[in-house]
Each structure stands twice: as C-alpha cells, then as structure tokens.
Amino acid sequence: MAVDLAKIAKEKKIKYFLISFVDLFGVLRSKLVPARAIGGMQKAGAGFAGFATWLDMTPAHPDMFAVPDPDSLIQLPWKPEVGWLAADLWMDGKEVEQAPRVVLKRQIAKAAKLGYRMKTGVECEYMLLQDDGAAPADGRDTQIKPCYDQSALMRQYDLISRICDAMIELGWGPYQNDHEDGNGQFEMNWDYDDCLLTADRHVFFKYMVKTLAEEHGLRATFMPKPIPNLTGNGCHCHVSVWDMAGRKNLFDDSKDEMGLSKLAYQFLGGLVHSADALCAVFNPTVNSYKRINASVTLSGATWSPNTISYSGNNRTHMIRIPEAGRFELRLMDGAANPYLLQAGVLAAGLDGVANKRDPGPRLDINMYEEGHRLKRIKRLPLNLLDAVRLMDRSKVVTEGLGKEFVNAYTNLKLDEWGRYAKSLSRWELDNTLDC
Numbered sequence: 001m002a003v004d005l006a007k008i009a010k011e012k013k014i015k016y017f018l019i020s021f022v023d024l025f026g027v028l029r030s031k032l033v034p035a036r037a038i039g040g041m042q043k044a045g046a047g048f049a050g051f052a053t054w055l056d057m058t059p060a061h062p063d064m065f066a067v068p069d070p071d072s073l074i075q076l077p078w079k080p081e082v083g084w085l086a087a088d089l090w091m092d093g094k095e096v097e098q099a100p101r102v103v104l105k106r107q108i109a110k111a112a113k114l115g116y117r118m119k120t121g122v123e124c125e126y127m128l129l130q131d132d133g134a135a136p137a138d139g140r141d142t143q144i145k146p147c148y149d150q151s152a153l154m155r156q157y158d159l160i161s162r163i164c165d166a167m168i169e170l171g172w173g174p175y176q177n178d179h180e181d182g183n184g185q186f187e188m189n190w191d192y193d194d195c196l197l198t199a200d201r202h203v204f205f206k207y208m209v210k211t212l213a214e215e216h217g218l219r220a221t222f223m224p225k226p227i228p229n230l231t232g233n234g235c236h237c238h239v240s241v242w243d244m245a246g247r248k249n250l251f252d253d254s255k256d257e258m259g260l261s262k263l264a265y266q267f268l269g270g271l272v273h274s275a276d277a278l279c280a281v282f283n284p285t286v287n288s289y290k291r292i293n294a295s296v297t298l299s300g301a302t303w304s305p306n307t308i309s310y311s312g313n314n315r316t317h318m319i320r321i322p323e324a325g326r327f328e329l330r331l332m333d334g335a336a337n338p339y340l341l342q343a344g345v346l347a348a349g350l351d352g353v354a355n356k357r358d359p360g361p362r363l364d365i366n367m368y369e370e371g372h373r374l375k376r377i378k379r380l381p382l383n384l385l386d387a388v389r390l391m392d393r394s395k396v397v398t399e400g401l402g403k404e405f406v407n408a409y410t411n412l413k414l415d416e417w418g419r420y421a422k423s424l425s426r427w428e429l430d431n432t433l434d435c
Contacts, residue, residue: 003070005042008083009035015081019046019068021089022100022203024409025054025416026284026337031066042068045090056098056408065090072200077166078212086200098408100339101199103401107346108196114353116250117242118346121192122202125233125334126209127184127226128156129219136184136227137218145299146183153179156186159216163188163209172201181299182230192238194246195342202338222334224283225290229298232291233334239345240326241267252325258312258362259324268310268319268327269359270352270396271345275308275318275331277394278348279380279387280413281340282332286420289383291333305330307371308378309363316367318380331380347400384420388413 008014017038020030031046045065050057057064066087074084089099096102111118128137141152153160160177167174173191180187188205192198206222213220225232240251241263251264260268275282283292294302303315310319310327320328332341351357365371381387391397392410 003073004039005068005070005073005083005085006035006039008070008073009038012075012083013081014075014083016083017041017068018082018084019066019087020084020203021048021066021087022337022339023054024056024098024100024337024340024412026335027054028203028207029053029066042070045087048089050089050091050096054412055096056411062092064096074170074204077169078162078215084204084207086203097402097404100337100343103405104196104199104339104343104346106402107343107350107400110350111241111346112244114350115244116350117244117246118195118342118349119192119240119242119246120195120198120342120345121189121238122198122338122341123187123189123234123236123238124202124205124209124222125180125185125187125235126206126220126222127182127233128159128186128213129184129221129226131217131219133219133221133226138184141179141183143183145181146179146185147181147299149179152183153177153186159212159218160186160188162212166208166212167205180231181301181303182227182232182297185231185233192240195346199338199342202341206338224285224288224333224335225294226287228290231297231299231301231303232294234291234304234330235332235334235336235341237329237332237341237345238326239267239329239349240264241349249325251327254324256324258321260321260327263353264325264327265359266353266356267349268352269357270348270350270355271319271329272308272310272359273352273357274348274394274396276378276381276387277390277397278344279331280384280391280409281344282336283387284337284340284384284413285335286384286417288333288335289381289387292331292380293382301368303330304333305367306380307367307374308380309367309371310359311363311365311367314364314366316365316371317363321362343401344397348396351396351400384413385417388417 018030045067050064068085068087072086076082089096253261305318311317
C-alpha cells in the first residue's frame, strides 16, 4: 500500500473521508467515513447497493464496493477536516465494467500499451441562478452580449474568487475566470493534465462550485440549456497525446500547416467518424439537444455545433484547431459524465489511429451561416433517443467502451427517454389542448 490513508488522516488532521463514485447519469454518490475506519475501507472499500444508484443493476445483485484511490485525495479547502476520494467499483472480486471511472481506466490502459498518454483540459461552463432556478442570480446581468462583462463578473467576485482560491490551494493551476456568453454564465479554467486526473478534478469542480454557490445563497447549474434564449453550458475538451514519459507531445508537427502530426489527424479522424454515436455520452440528457441544435440566442450565436466538422481557429465547427499540437472538441455539454467524456474521446481516437481514419478536408467556412448549404456532411442527432440508438448500433463504441457498459448505459437511457415521453409539457397544453 503506497499511500496509507490512516496515516495521512493524522498528518493532515482529516476527521472524515467522502468515498465517492459517479454513476452512469453523472450523479456523485458517497459515503462519509470517519478517519478511524479509513484503513479498512482502503483495503475492502465502502459498501453500496448498486440498484439504489443509476447503474444497470437489480436488488438481487450482491454488494458493490467503492475502493478509494488514495492518489485522488482532495482535502476540502472550505472544510479541511474532510477529505474527498474518487473510488473504483468492485463486485464479487471483479471491477464493475459499467462503472464510468473503470471504463476510463481501461481506455487509459489500452493507450498505454501503444505508448500513448492522453492529456486534456476541460472548460466547464455553468450558470449562477436564483435559488429556485428560475432566472439568473444577478438581476442586473441583462446585456444582449454579456460575455467578458467586467461589472457582472465582479458582482460575483466573492464566490468566483473563493472557488479560484480553492483551486490555487489545491495546486490545479487556475489561470483565468470570466463571464461567459449567457447572462449569469461563467467559466473557470485550470491547467490541463493526464486525462484521469482531469476527470477527477472535473468531478470535484462541479461539486465544489455547487456547494460554494449554495453557501452564497445561489444555485449553480451545469445543465446544458437551463434558459431557452441564452447560450447553453458547454464543456469543451482540449486534447493532445504524449509519450509515456509525458515529455513529448505526439500531436505536434511543425512541418504541418496546422501543426498537427499524422497521429493527430488519425485520432481526429476517429472522433469525426464516431462523434454522432458518442453524443449519447457527450450530450447525455433530453435537454442537451436544445443546446447543440439550438436556434440563434440573444447574443447572436449558440457557440455550439450541429454538424460533424473540423476547422482551424474557427469556433463555428465541432472541432477547432487553435494552435499546434492540440485540438478542441466543442461538442460536449455541462451534463457530460466527466469520466465517460474522457473515455469516449480516447476510445474514438484510438479507433482512428488503429484504422488510420482520415478526418476529411478541413472546412474554413462559417458553419452558422454556410453549413446548411453542405450536402455530404454528417449531422448530429436531433434528440437523445436518436443518439442512444446510434450508440447502440456503433461497433466502434461497443468494442471500444465494452459491451457490458454500452448495454447498461443504453438500457438506462432508453428508460429515461420513456419517462420523458410520458411527461406532459406546458407547450403541449398551450398549443394542442383545443385540437
């Protein structure tokens, strides 16, 4: 045992540990464990009933154990007597194959066998709303183009600076905070790193933002489209692949016009090939499709794609190449499961490399104004049901992420769609009650 959590608890004066995992719907599940019991939990894990969470299990399944990863330990900056731990799920002595963190770790292992190490950064957009979620928290944040508005940013200084200070304390390397394109919308950026570390931090970031917002009497949401006429919450992912030592960026090639290597283009080709089939994990809710297939917002642009395309430094495309050695995938939204987001990118990219997939020609056009004229181009699914069906039929996704995971995920998502389809919306009543 490389790291003794019981010893760490004494050194850091941690009284309790949150042993946590993220289920298939992205819900953070935890048990609060006193420091006196953490030694046993580190060896055997904390027990859970899988059926009680969003995992594809029944009450007849045996106990599921969340075994904490000591390397993931984060001491809560606002409550330092509590330590947070990401955990991997086990059942009957085997890893739970549908568990999101396990799915990602298996992709990482596949990449490592090929000598690859994926590094990523995420841009987690969120909105600060009134406590009832009905409107932006700041009643004066009403500009049509509110992006980078200094006054609106500084009116939330107490909360934003508190979150940023926490990231500085944790060593994440935060480097900028801004007001985004929607009223009440913000984004906070920190340094990119190995994809598992980025995913763990992504999970904790969402928890931290929501928790600290509540302490300030606000409600933070990462919902893709919480307000219909405003820009939605994306979660753009910046991707590069390195050697196993983490010293050489294998995507970087100074001889290429865009600064990308042959490996990078093949990886990109894999994402272009499977983007529609991965929408079910990149855009996992009914609400997600109100963001990626949105009409023009108050600001004049949705800042989200509806077509599978890539370009240079052009934000109207699904994939943007902002500089040499990396690209930005702009498809994902705030509801994306942090582990499945990374696993999907890596699985599609590795498939692209294995099959030498060609991403096709770069498009240097404004997709928002000219994209509708393109005839031979793949479009993104229009709703969650279409996305889940595409995922279920995808050989690349099934072989890449594992049949057990895909079956579990599609089963639960089809059930979710069924519950949505049975609901009655205000729009239906307003427009069809008198038919």
